[in-house]
Amino acid sequence: MPTLTYRDALRQALIDEMDRDPEVFLIGEDIGRYQGTFRVTQGLFDKYGKDRVIDAPITEPGFTGMAVGAAMVGLRPVVEMMTMSFSILALDQVINSAAKVHSMTGGQASVPMVIRGPGGHANQLSAQHSHSLEGWYAHVPGLKVVVPATPADAYGMLKTAIRDDNPVIFTENPGLYALKGEVPTESGDFTVPFGKARIAREGTDVTLVAYSRMVSVCEAAADLLEKDGISAEVVDVRSLLPLDTETIYASIQKTNRAVVVYEDWRSGGFGAEIAARIGEECFDSLDAPVGRVGGLNVPTPYSRVLELECIPNEHDVVAAVRKIG
Amino acid sequence: MPTLTYRDALRQALIDEMDRDPEVFLIGEDIGRYQGTFRVTQGLFDKYGKDRVIDAPITEPGFTGMAVGAAMVGLRPVVEMMTMSFSILALDQVINSAAKVHSMTGGQASVPMVIRGPGGHANQLSAQHSHSLEGWYAHVPGLKVVVPATPADAYGMLKTAIRDDNPVIFTENPGLYALKGEVPTESGDFTVPFGKARIAREGTDVTLVAYSRMVSVCEAAADLLEKDGISAEVVDVRSLLPLDTETIYASIQKTNRAVVVYEDWRSGGFGAEIAARIGEECFDSLDAPVGRVGGLNVPTPYSRVLELECIPNEHDVVAAVRKIG
């Protein structure tokens, strides 16, 4: 199986789907001639031309809405947000147009579109460019929200997303683009379904529930915990909407303890929803309160010293496990 | 003490503060000559003139941003969103400008502004006009989020909000405008602080945690439960950010059971955060899982039959109490 970076896996998924279906097109800022800010779309402008790889003006509401219109008649737009932070500007189009079309038309129309881009902290991008918005999106019925943690999932889930007839928010963490992993690009038509969590690491004493880049943070925490004789199971939920609660609950029935880990602001993040559900459904299995580790509740500061304070790391996860231990 | 509607209490708060401070001004769509869509600003255009009661074009991002700029130099704008649903368009200005100024300037500037308007379901306004957004806002550090349930709180908290040096999201539920109650408009300078919950009804068997219109739904549920010998305490949190967890936890220490009730979509609403916190902090006091009652996870349909299905009512609350009973 070839080893690819997360970035290249995404690009390969775009290529596969664009080759497979001429109605798939890409739109976003600087994705074409400039090859994409994070280089996910590198080479695609030359390969598919300006009609399928469209450089958009800096008008997120405009081009997102345009994509919704095109999707309503069956095209399959893949919209790149240069960073997911900028999707805040397009929220009205996402929430009020994309997510509601199927319902408001009574099923007459659907919106087969993907909005993808880096979400979460990169490196010192300051307060306005460091948002984790997946929790907001996962709150919205009509959307699907996908948060792959590995190159293989990035590949398989982006293909699934493009084929999905519903609007899919596809969040990539900037810290993952360079991550390498095996990706079954050559094994026929590999896709990864939504709503199926992945046991990233097996364990018996505590369940760490995470997604996107926090999965590797949890894996690192599990390494540390192992040294102290604590066996942590890491559940990578992979999609927030749909959410595979079955796998989460099954793990907790085994471990009797859970910590939910997410990069987004702790208060009101989607981790709260996951924790609340665990509390509701696993009450009798739980030997301790459901722990949570989230980003600090502050606008991310520029200073690297302060920024690092904001982002959860493996030590924070270990501390949370100890707290409920 | 005079008896006022929630609507009139809000208006009186605006009048008090505009009289008190010439730097308070109002801006919003149809608030002036048209007297306000929900008539909260009735009479104020005549009283204060077009320079202080400003009819804005239908450009939520524009006038919200304008208010932020004005607030940065010390004016105190009160922005009316005709419905809070439209504030989605202005989210960038709220999240990226208003909420972050104090932090990004390192404390040099602040944004003393209020954004107010009806949030939640009215009557058959369909999918795009029925959002409860307070949970999204309460996720954002730098904002304060207020959700008064009574005319007195509407009055006292709006005054507090206008005097606050930070951006305040002030959510009124359209179903509350006609609610009547005693309002101490004449007793000196009555204000209600943020971050102090109110025990709306005392009880011993279960704690119902709610805000805004759901407080009266919980009160109605408590009436029903009482008939069956269950004594429910209703905690009206009044503000989501800051959140008075102390009062919530104290109540649960007494009742050992909790149900969190909110009108917003159940999954990922701020009720999840409240439930998660209770689960974390009251683990040993809880005799049952923390229950939740939220709005259905669907875009609100127009049909009244279906709309009523979406909005939690007292029977849903009773059912949730029974479920954990």
Next chain:
Amino acid sequence: MPKSVKQSLTQSPTEIEKYFREMVLIRKFEEKCNVAYRTGKAGGYLHVYIGQEATGVGWINSLKLGWDYVIAAYRIHAFPILMGTEPVACMAEIMGRVDGPSRGKGGSMHIYDIPRGFFGGWGIVGGHTPLGAGLAFAAKYRKEDRVTLCFLGDGAANAGVFFETLNMAALWDLPVIFIIENNEFAMGTRLEYHAADTELHKRGFPFGIKHERLDGMNVLQVKEDAQRIIDWVRENQKPYVVEVMNYRFVGHGAADNDQTLYRTAEEVEQNKERDPLHILRKIMMENNIMTEEKMEAIESEIEEQVEEIYSQALESPHPEKSEVYDHIYTDMPVEKGH
């Protein structure tokens, strides 16, 4: 109204009768909607098209129906009806009944007839304008010569996303016509209080888009202008901005009672001279196209038709409660319960 209409009629009497019938149908249908609202058979936000009929009739009649695309905001009852949707279905939707195109989930503001090319039906002012560009984009992408009409209001013409859309439409030569229906009010706010320059067609200028201000009251004139512009756009594959001057004779929505807050009775009275039905009646008489008796007969006939529409719609059932979970996703159930 131009004095010289007599000489310049280019439409046949049959066509003119069609327009008349359509305009009367819309007028009566809308009046009935207001009744439905007042009697509690319809709710929510309900906006009627009274005073603007000539605009809809002139423009929709210039399209290739079943091929071209139309999208509009929330004052929309007329569009699907003109495009062939059963009026009973529209009325049923307005009443929230299952025989509406959205099975009662959309209501007055959210009517769609996708097979016929009507794409709604949107409540966020200005928010549908990029969708209009998207429909045109799709047609162009597929090398189909469909034209898209995107109707919006004078108030909507201030929305930022509309300008973003104009830039994209011009940048990528999208075959879309933005029709700003300037009915002089955005809810309770008069044109001059919401637009710094009240000539709204000028919004096309910074993007090099052809733009005109046109009459929206004389349906024959509207039809001519519409046909010219639609043909041009189909031919040249470029966008167009049109400002159509009409007038809203009714409240903003069915719940907008106190119109004195934003206009005088005299102003409304004066504008009655511009009422599109009044104008067309006058033209037909002056040109001997139809007698007054015939007009009255048609009006009564349509009045009856609308009564029939209304009572048929009333017979349509309300949705089953379980339908609340339908149509959220194409392929996935949602979690149930509170």
Next chain:
Amino acid sequence: MPKSVKQSLTQSPTEIEKYFREMVLIRKFEEKCNVAYRTGKAGGYLHVYIGQEATGVGWINSLKLGWDYVIAAYRIHAFPILMGTEPVACMAEIMGRVDGPSRGKGGSMHIYDIPRGFFGGWGIVGGHTPLGAGLAFAAKYRKEDRVTLCFLGDGAANAGVFFETLNMAALWDLPVIFIIENNEFAMGTRLEYHAADTELHKRGFPFGIKHERLDGMNVLQVKEDAQRIIDWVRENQKPYVVEVMNYRFVGHGAADNDQTLYRTAEEVEQNKERDPLHILRKIMMENNIMTEEKMEAIESEIEEQVEEIYSQALESPHPEKSEVYDHIYTDMPVEKGH
């Protein structure tokens, strides 16, 4: 460069020397910022103003400093420096140190000097334009004759909120000047690929706002235009839209390495003729205002000054970890911990 500069100089040699010094300071400061970035002393998104110095110098020098307001996007180092903020403080902010005006919380994109009237410093393209209107609104509300300058890029001039802002500014006669710095690129996208009509000043037209395209390279010309327009706005209390033609000689940000993706080396070379420092040097020589030796001496002097700024900034400490909780609210602590 106009041939006739010799005859038309209206500024005194002292003034011209001041502009020269300021432009050199900005140039050297920015070059040093790029060094800071490359050596890991600065991070994140860092955008320098090389090629655009004449615009900043001409306009800021036409203001009443300490009274008027300025707001800009993220390519902003020059503005506070020209308005009187200590360059060491700016460099400290860019390095994320506590002696920056935002104590290192803002960084390159978010510098503010509120007492001096500089309001940042914003990363969302176009998002600061309504704030600019708000500053002007506040001045007008308080009956103060402050003028607000709101700088934005060519790419930002497409953002919907900018058009919304123009409408409001014109509707309410706000004394704000929107200065579109057309440096021909929005990141890696050339002007003609992002703007349907590349004359961006036309964006003022649909709102009846006075609008002009002006040179941004000859600082003396810039100063004259700026003074004329600022005076007009102060006097007439109305908005203005200005498109200033300049050029970005460097990458979009310090991390934008491959400029060949969007322009040729020849194009950059050709534009060097327009380099504002080159032009000013030439004018000063042709008009015998300064000798080459003096210019070089000034340049070395400023180069040393910038070295000093850099090393002083480097001495400023990083913030204490506990500061992460500061300045979220004016009056309320935030919950601590993960």
